[in-house]
Amino acid sequence: MNVPRRVLGQLSLTLLIPLLVAACGAPAATAPQATTAPQANATAAPVAATIAAGPELTMWTWKVFHVPGLEAVAKNFEAKEGIKVKITAFNPDEVYRTKITTSAQSGDLPDILSYWSGGQWELAATDQLMEMTTDVDPAWKANFLSGTYEKSSTMTQSTYDTCQKDPKCTYKNIKVGQSFSVPYLAGQAFFVYANKDILTKAGLDPNKAPTTAEEWMDMMKTVKAKTGTPGFVTGEQNPDVLHYWLFNPMLMTSCGVEKYDAIYNGNLTFTDPCALNVFKWINEVQTNDLWMPNILQTNIDPADVAFSQGKAAFDLGGTYTLGFLVAQGMKTENLLSFAVPPLKGSAYSKLEVSAFALIDAMVTKNSKHQKEALSFIKFLNTPEQMALFAKTVGDFPAVKVPLDANKIGPVLLGLMSAFSDKSPFDTSKAQILDEPGKVLKLGLQQFITKETTPDELVKKIDAANKAAWDAKGGPLK
Amino acid sequence: MGHAQAGAVSRSSLGKKRKPLVQHIRDNAGILFVLPAVITFLVFGLYTVIYSVVLSFFRWNGFGKFSILPFACDPPACQFAGLDNFAYFLYKEPTMSGFFWQALQHNLIMAVVVTTGTVLIALPIAIALNRAGRGQTTYRLLIMLPMVTAGIAVYYVWSFIYEPDGLLNSVLKTLGLGFMQAKQGWLGQVDTALPALMVVMIWGAVPSATILYLAGLQTIDKDLYEASIIDGATPWQQLWQITWPLLLPVTVVIIITSINGVLQGYEMVYLMTYGGPAGHTEVVGLQIFKYGFGDQRQLGMASATSWALFVLVFAVAVVNLRLFRSRTEA
Numbered sequence: 001m002n003v004p005r006r007v008l009g010q011l012s013l014t015l016l017i018p019l020l021v022a023a024c025g026a027p028a029a030t031a032p033q034a035t036t037a038p039q040a041n042a043t044a045a046p047v048a049a050t051i052a053a054g055p056e057l058t059m060w061t062w063k064v065f066h067v068p069g070l071e072a073v074a075k076n077f078e079a080k081e082g083i084k085v086k087i088t089a090f091n092p093d094e095v096y097r098t099k100i101t102t103s104a105q106s107g108d109l110p111d112i113l114s115y116w117s118g119g120q121w122e123l124a125a126t127d128q129l130m131e132m133t134t135d136v137d138p139a140w141k142a143n144f145l146s147g148t149y150e151k152s153s154t155m156t157q158s159t160y161d162t163c164q165k166d167p168k169c170t171y172k173n174i175k176v177g178q179s180f181s182v183p184y185l186a187g188q189a190f191f192v193y194a195n196k197d198i199l200t201k202a203g204l205d206p207n208k209a210p211t212t213a214e215e216w217m218d219m220m221k222t223v224k225a226k227t228g229t230p231g232f233v234t235g236e237q238n239p240d241v242l243h244y245w246l247f248n249p250m251l252m253t254s255c256g257v258e259k260y261d262a263i264y265n266g267n268l269t270f271t272d273p274c275a276l277n278v279f280k281w282i283n284e285v286q287t288n289d290l291w292m293p294n295i296l297q298t299n300i301d302p303a304d305v306a307f308s309q310g311k312a313a314f315d316l317g318g319t320y321t322l323g324f325l326v327a328q329g330m331k332t333e334n335l336l337s338f339a340v341p342p343l344k345g346s347a348y349s350k351l352e353v354s355a356f357a358l359i360d361a362m363v364t365k366n367s368k369h370q371k372e373a374l375s376f377i378k379f380l381n382t383p384e385q386m387a388l389f390a391k392t393v394g395d396f397p398a399v400k401v402p403l404d405a406n407k408i409g410p411v412l413l414g415l416m417s418a419f420s421d422k423s424p425f426d427t428s429k430a431q432i433l434d435e436p437g438k439v440l441k442l443g444l445q446q447f448i449t450k451e452t453t454p455d456e457l458v459k460k461i462d463a464a465n466k467a468a469w470d471a472k473g474g475p476l477k
Numbered sequence: 478m479g480h481a482q483a484g485a486v487s488r489s490s491l492g493k494k495r496k497p498l499v500q501h502i503r504d505n506a507g508i509l510f511v512l513p514a515v516i517t518f519l520v521f522g523l524y525t526v527i528y529s530v531v532l533s534f535f536r537w538n539g540f541g542k543f544s545i546l547p548f549a550c551d552p553p554a555c556q557f558a559g560l561d562n563f564a565y566f567l568y569k570e571p572t573m574s575g576f577f578w579q580a581l582q583h584n585l586i587m588a589v590v591v592t593t594g595t596v597l598i599a600l601p602i603a604i605a606l607n608r609a610g611r612g613q614t615t616y617r618l619l620i621m622l623p624m625v626t627a628g629i630a631v632y633y634v635w636s637f638i639y640e641p642d643g644l645l646n647s648v649l650k651t652l653g654l655g656f657m658q659a660k661q662g663w664l665g666q667v668d669t670a671l672p673a674l675m676v677v678m679i680w681g682a683v684p685s686a687t688i689l690y691l692a693g694l695q696t697i698d699k700d701l702y703e704a705s706i707i708d709g710a711t712p713w714q715q716l717w718q719i720t721w722p723l724l725l726p727v728t729v730v731i732i733i734t735s736i737n738g739v740l741q742g743y744e745m746v747y748l749m750t751y752g753g754p755a756g757h758t759e760v761v762g763l764q765i766f767k768y769g770f771g772d773q774r775q776l777g778m779a780s781a782t783s784w785a786l787f788v789l790v791f792a793v794a795v796v797n798l799r800l801f802r803s804r805t806e807a
Contacts, residue, residue, distance in 0.1 A: 094770040098770055101539035105539075125540070125541070126540035126541035126542075126551070127541075168536060170541075170553050170554045170556075237753050293641035294641045294662035295665070296661070296755060297665040297754060434773075438576075445753070446755050449754055464571070464572055
């Protein structure tokens with residue numbers, strides 16, 4: 001085989017160029033790990049600048065609209081401690097999860113991570129996080145809203161027991177009382193927003209919130225009959241919405257916490273009238289044709305947008321919905337908000353709502369500046385900085401902040417005042433298992449497609465719940 | 478080999494002049510040319526395929542250690558599951574398996590309808606284009622437009638068309654066909670969501686199929702048609718007796734690529750319905766995505782489901798090839 005020199009030359013170049021690129025690229029990729037530079041993805045210039053000024057910390061989140069709030073806190077932290085914190089957002093959720101998974105594999109996690117509260121255990125179990133159990137002292141703990149830190153940032157006996165029984169649980173090595181994160185964002189679903197203009201047009205009192213679910217249904221019917229506007233919208237394309245935001249609060253008030261726990265934990269069944277009545281009420285929203293058209297193809301944000309455009313009289317959401325509605329141009333004076341009302345004859349006459357932790361902050365094990373990162377999280381958790389964060393982003397902090405409109409803004413003030421210290425959800429020990437949960441979520445959607453009835457659905461959920469608990473060695477006692 | 482022979486070989490080798498290095502490289506230049514591609518395949522192709530096969534027998538959430546070279550699986554984040562992942566979605570967990578079989582059913586319906594629809598629409602268009610005299614280039618450009626438009630933009634446009642107050646319902650109302658409107662939107666109703674998606678799929682698949690058919694038509698010898706006219710063949714007979722048999726190899730390619738695309742694709746469903754309403758457009762690809770990148774990150778389950786899908790796609794491709802090969806050979 002006779003190959004001309006020209007071809008040989010080209011071949012050599014073909015082979016050499018990738019090698020040269022790889023050879024030149026390697027030090028650049030590994031340099032930050034070999035030096036005091038904080039992160040592999042930090043560029044050379046900022047690294048050089050921060051060596052003189054102190055380390056630059058990196059923090060990741062998936063909430064783009066939280067970035068200004070976190071940056072405002074970071075700016076104050078830099079002024080106080082001389083340490084910069086660079087906030088980066090990756091979204092949507094799937095992208096963020098994938099980013100964290102791949103970065104954990106390559107040791108490129110940032111100094112500080114934001115993560116879904118309660119989801120941090122799988123990261124902690126694989127030694128990705130710094131333990132914070134002893135760092136969170138009583139004074140720090142005292143800042144948190146009741147039902148946040150102690151419930152989802154500390155490994156509770158109940159979560160531990162369930163994990164040990166579950167062959168699929170991936171954090172069996174975490175011990176009761178251990179903590180690897182602290183919450184900074186809290187809130188709660190279970191809030192209904194009403195458009196006062198539409199209520200007025202329908203001849204209803206725009207300032208009177210319904211006290212029972214039946215009253216609420218009547219209001220929706222009146223709105224539909226008098227104005228032609230559909231009664232109800234929420235992000236039903238997401239199957240969790242109807243389950244967690246509507247069904248669960250109604251089930252809690254209807255049954256009371258003991259029965260609520262017993263039903264989910266496999267000791268009672270969903271055929272119990274207190275549960276069946278809730279299914280029937282949700283089904284009636286469909287039979288009365290009160291959902292906004294295309295409801296099953298409407299996700300959370302589009303649902304809120306539709307509500308803000310007057311396409312429905314009521315919107316089901318949470319504390320986090322209000323800021324979004326205002327950002328869409330809705331006036332707060334045109335909004336009436338109330339917690340999901342109970343059915344008549346429920347165990348509780350009103351749903352007491354308390355805050356739940358939604359997002360936790362944590363220090364990663366591969367951080368070169370764990371002490372500084374912990375210091376930033378502690379700073380973030382102070383009432384003053386959390387108030388600044390809340391006011392900037394219009395979202396609900398996990399820390400007790402001054403109930404002052406100047407500090408947190410008028411929008412959040414109203415919502416925070418509606419919260420109570422105690423909610424039956426705080427004491428609930430219900431474990432909602434995956435399989436029955438899926439059957440329930442799908443079933444609630446199938447009410448809308450008219451593919452199932454409440455009586456049929458409760459039987460299906462009970463069968464799935466029994467099978468799931470049997471697989472775990474029996475109902476949770 | 479005896480000592481004498483060995484000695485002869487040895488002497489003969491000594492007698493030979495050693496090749497210079499440059500000559501060695503020249504002689505093996507072909508190997509060197511393909512080496513980058515082979516290395517790329519081994520690293521990014523074969524390794525990942527083997528990784529995926531092994532992963533399908535484990536439970537792993539993406540954190541902690543799991544590797545195959547050297548092998549590592551650190552519990553509790555990684556656990557050996559044996560055949561459990563396969564068993565769970567095939568039959569063991571009723572909810573999970575119910576979702577899988579329902580999704581597979583949707584995939585199969587889509588494969589049959591979209592492939593058939595594509596062939597039935599693309600072939601007449603290609604024949605018409607082949608006969609078009611003036612303006613053929615313009616027509617070809619127009620027919621190619623769906624191919625060159627970004628998928629995400631197309632999917633959003635179609636979503637708007639299908640909305641309750643979207644273009645389709647408005648047109649039906651204007652034409653006095655209000656009774657045909659989908660009040661919940663074409664993607665929001667159980668009975669219309671899957672057909673609506675399939676229309677978009679066919680719309681997207683027709684252009685490439687048309688181009689393939691057009692290329693095939695231009696290779697058919699015109700003498701065959703002239704001879705058939707002399708024999709008194711009608712246009713319909715020409716289509717069935719000449720065009721269709723000679724385009725069969727092209728049809729095989731279209732069918733196989735269409736079925737593969739429909740069985741493996743999920744991005745359109747992800748963007749337009751996310752499997753809804755109430756799971757009525759769920760497909761296996763989307764389930765794999767949800768297992769792998771959803772909040773539970775069951776990567777082993779995602780791999781196992783992927784391999785089940787691979788077996789199905791492979792079997793369908795083999796059956797198709799055999800079926801059509803026997804016909805084309807006949």
